[in-house]
Amino acid sequence: MNDVAPSDAHIRSGMFEAACDILAAAVIVYDKNDRLVFASRQVLRYFPIPAETLVPGTRLRDVLGAIFDSGVRYGISPDQRHKPVNREEWISARISAHWREQYDAVERLGRDRWIHFRKRRLPSGYNVTTFVDISEQKKQEEQWRLDLERIALTEEILETLPSPMVVKDRNLAYIAVNRAFCAVYGTDPDSILGRTVWALADAESADRIEASDRSVLETGEPYMLAEHIIRADGSDLYVITRKYRIGAPGHHAIVTVMEDVSAFVAGERAMTDEGDALLRVPGGFVPAQNCFDPVRDAERRLLLDQLNREDVTAVAGKRVLVVTGNPRIEEILVDEFKAKDADSCAVHSVRECQAFLLHAAEQGIVLDLVIVDGDVPDHAAIRNNAYGVPVTVISAEGIGSDFMRVLVEEHELLSEDTSPLGDILTPVPISDDWYIATDITTMLPAAVGDVEVLVAEDNQINQFVFSQILEGLGISHRIAENGEEAVMLWRKHQPRLVLMDIAMPVMNGIDAAKEIRDAEKLTGTHTPIVAVTAQALNVDMQNCMDAGMDDYIVKPVSPEMIEAVYRRYAARKQEKSVA
Template structure:
């Protein structure tokens, strides 16, 4: 019987040793009298002590003494690791930790060696200690810490550099923008990072910028361009823009650096031969992206198209008076006139206009041009009595907070009779990025189905999450910041799927879905609309279904969730049905 018991014990011991080998862990067991019961052979990999020191029955104090004599000093505070340590004091400290009910710590055995100690005191008094080498994990953590420090230092350097710098990832999404770049457009980095140029600029500028970006990413050849930019305050900025590809294959990033040469162009700073060569660029300075807001750009075009092009080109040095009660129009036109070198100001009524001209006459100042808003009460008097000054009227109907709604509604109501907005709402005179139509069959081929998913989401963090997921899936998409913009982008792109946040400013998701469903009547098409909600409440779900939505998902969204919805509703291109 004893032989059988002994054989069985040896088998279990061998299995235990094998398990320790597989787990790459060392195990030590002491009884309630601190005598060694078991020590796996892996212990000798951690401590360079004689094998005899680990025989069953050895005292804990003797084992710790052998470890101390080998030169190991674990369990010390960082400030004590390089000092002389008393042997008895160290052994006593380790015995104290040994008798704790639980002890869990990562200890440094040497410069590049880290061990995870776990000690458990069982109810019967036995102590089980496990040791696992976590050196590689600690090295990785240390590397991550150093990488984070380098990233923080790099960001601080970029932020303080005087040259405007932006960085885009391989999908041409902005991932960094320094303070100098943000200052040009009077925006903060949060309104840029996570977005693409298509959501920040008009279509013409976006296409030009993206073309050069992709060329640099694909070829690795730097791109250099001399650009004239109008800052947010209306002042001129002349820069030499350089684009570079950085990073490893598959993880490329695009860095754009702008060198300010405005002082050289204006003559404020004397030029050296090197400066002269720098500014001798083919074609001179080209007009660059001057505005991040495409709605404002549309308003600007609508206003400027009503003025004589020859007069606009000859504004430099001329005195221009703007008469409008609309501060938004004043802001746009004064910035445009100043950018063209005009000496300009604005008044808000006929009375102020007359008083201004009288005061100018007294001072002997000639006014060259007066721009009059035909929404101004009594504007006819200014047009009839120009006092020998060139007077030009403008009709800025709808420009302001409700500009896009007015533009769409007027086009819908008058599309059969011709729109008073003229070419602004047609593919010929208006940029493709702002083409709007209610009859899908009349839209430009490139405007139908070129976007697979439209996401309506006002939260910037959620916008970034959606973009990362959809870009990872290789799905083309656009982001709308409110329900009104979602309806507008739906009209233009006719996406295969709409992911509609319920709570948004300007127009909520329910109203946007209702407007889309109303517009679809008679077109023979139906776009799947999936609600995105913070909480899946029954009343919210019923409201979504009543608004004509097809399904719903709840936040936070995940790649699996979005992919499942995409496969369900947008994996195949929708076919136009026959009514």
């Protein structure tokens, strides 16, 4: 019996040692008298102490003394590490931590080594201490922290650049924009990120921009062009646009930098007093995108003309509250005052305004002006507020949908018998983009069918498939991401064929087809519309036919399928127009 016990204990000790090796952890066990019971060989990886120090029976104080003498100092706060450490004080502090019921800490050993200490005091009085090297984890965390700091710094630098800059992914969707680029369009990053240039530019500009993007993406060759852009506020922007491909294969991105040279340009070049050209651009600046929105500018002037001149020009540093339920008025006025360095926000009712004024008074915040939309119910209650804040009431007439209504009413007046334009002007729905529709049979050939196929499809993968097939067939096309955009592009390009997905956001394919058919009743034209469905259910087919569609195809599409549909509808239409 006496011969078996030591053998069994040796086996248990060996298994414990193997477990420590597998877990890459150092383990030390002390009894209730602070005498060493067990120390795994991994301990020597952490502390350069003599091996005989770790034999069973060694006192805790002696082990700690050997660790101190080896030059290792753990458990010292960062602000104390540069100061001399007393040996006995350090040993006493470590023994005190050793006797806690639980102790858990991450300690730094040396310059680039980190150890996770865990100590547990058992009810029997035994103490189990484990050491795990987490140096790699800490290095990764440190690297992540540095990367995040670099990213934050890079973003801050890009934001402060005076020249517009944008980054697009391999699908040509915007993934990064700076403040200067947003200012060109008069919008914010959230309205740009995740979208493509087709959502920001007119079709002609978008087609040109996308073509240069794809060329850089496919070839890796940098691109440069001198461009003249009209900003959203109507001012001129002269830029030298440069595009570069970055990233690894399969993860390429396009960086576009628009170097603002407006300060050096007057027309095609700027001249010094001596008459020397400061900037020469061969061929001059190419007319590029026009971001100016005449409707929004007209609405802005309608609103600002109702305010006192000093309320508009001398608002820097003042607090202005806008009371309106009209999102368009809120956007225009708040943006206008913020652009002039005023502190401005909006509320949407008399009740919200009164609560705002009360809270501001309680906080000791003084408001300089309240602008009230005359269409807000009971707005007169704000005029005689108890806080002495000046109030200006404005009229919402001609803002938002009212602006389009006024234009349509004027067109309807012009279309009466007294107007020479009466036979060509047609009213348009208020929700549509404003345009003047003419008799399509008298339009120039270039204005009818300049795009052969319009594809309405919201799925990016399917968009890519359609583009590849149509490009392979040599068929010009445009892609719309939803039904509303499809109707808009149909009005602009008058395509020979529309391939209409049924399930899309904003406006589905059924409603888009109905809107196109309603518009065609005014022109006497007919554009073939072929539904693209995910499954050939009878109800889907009937709904497509009821909406005025000519045919349907079922996904997944193939080049043969698209070519057959094109020959059946678009090619035949082209032959008739030629004849």
